[in-house]
Amino acid sequence: MALFARTPEPPYYAVIFTSQRTQDADDDGYGAMANHMAALAPNMPGYLGIETARGADGFGITVSYWTSHEAIAGWKRHSEHLVAQDRGKRRWYQHYELRVAKVERAYSGPAGR
Amino acid sequence: MALFARTPEPPYYAVIFTSQRTQDADDDGYGAMANHMAALAPNMPGYLGIETARGADGFGITVSYWTSHEAIAGWKRHSEHLVAQDRGKRRWYQHYELRVAKVERAYSGPAGR
Numbered sequence: 001m002a003l004f005a006r007t008p009e010p011p012y013y014a015v016i017f018t019s020q021r022t023q024d025a026d027d028d029g030y031g032a033m034a035n036h037m038a039a040l041a042p043n044m045p046g047y048l049g050i051e052t053a054r055g056a057d058g059f060g061i062t063v064s065y066w067t068s069h070e071a072i073a074g075w076k077r078h079s080e081h082l083v084a085q086d087r088g089k090r091r092w093y094q095h096y097e098l099r100v101a102k103v104e105r106a107y108s109g110p111a112g113r
Numbered sequence: 114m115a116l117f118a119r120t121p122e123p124p125y126y127a128v129i130f131t132s133q134r135t136q137d138a139d140d141d142g143y144g145a146m147a148n149h150m151a152a153l154a155p156n157m158p159g160y161l162g163i164e165t166a167r168g169a170d171g172f173g174i175t176v177s178y179w180t181s182h183e184a185i186a187g188w189k190r191h192s193e194h195l196v197a198q199d200r201g202k203r204r205w206y207q208h209y210e211l212r213v214a215k216v217e218r219a220y221s222g223p224a225g226r
Contacts (some may be wrong), residue, residue: 001170003131003133003170003208004131004133004208005131005210007212010212014127014129014212014214016127016129016176016216017158018116018117018164018166019177020117020159028132032121035221046213051131051172051174051210052173053166053167053168053173053174054166054168055166055167055168056169057116057164059116060166061164061165061166061174061176063129063131063174063176065196074170085147088222089163089222089224090223093223094220095117095221095223096146096221096223097117097118097120097219097220097221098219098220098221098222099120099123099127099216099218099219100213100216100217100218100219100226101127101214101216101223102214102217103129103204103212103213103214104213104215105213106210106211106212106213107210107211107212108208108210108211109202109208109209109211110195110201110202110203110206110208110209110210113204
């Protein structure tokens with residue numbers, strides 16, 4: 001189940017990023033950059049995991065998990081991530097919402113699988 | 114932007130539900146139930162909104178937003194939602210992770226759009 005993040009027992013932090021992509025983002029370097037960011041993030045201090053899904057309508061949700069606010073701030077300031085953020089704002093995202101949340105409880109299922 | 118939840122200023126709560134659907138869930142009543150739940154939830158006390166995305170690989174993320182732990186507990190106990198949860202565990206989900214988190218900060222972008 002590589003798509004699921006193997007997070008520890010709470011508490012830890014989640015960055016919930018919901019976005020509507022532009023129609024031509026895929027032809028405009030989005031995929032390569034997304035893959036590059038997904039490869040970089042696990043090297044950051046305090047990284048716990050990431051989960052992402054995007055439908056055919058271009059609406060997507062990515063949730064990344066971190067040990068602390070400091071870890072989130074460190075990733076936000078990473079030089080290559082800053083480039084990606086800028087390109088996202090200018091070219092790839094029609095709209096996005098970013099929420100930082102403290103995970104208090106967590107469950108897995110279905111039981112026995 | 115109907116796909117985005119119009120949440121108030123934090124703090125509020127997020128239920129992050131990530132799931133891998135079974136291959137035949139769509140032929141097994143999943144879509145109708147998902148639509149029914151999406152129609153019911155907004156009538157619950159403390160409901161703030163919902164965002165959902167699922168890729169062609171069957172991996173999906175649904176985040177629902179609530180005013181309080183009590184509101185989340187009320188929705189969890191709703192009779193028709195209990196039926197949906199049971200069917201999901203038995204038939205529709207290979208695996209899922211459910212996390213309850215307190216949203217502390219939120220941003221929208223890109224600026225000006």
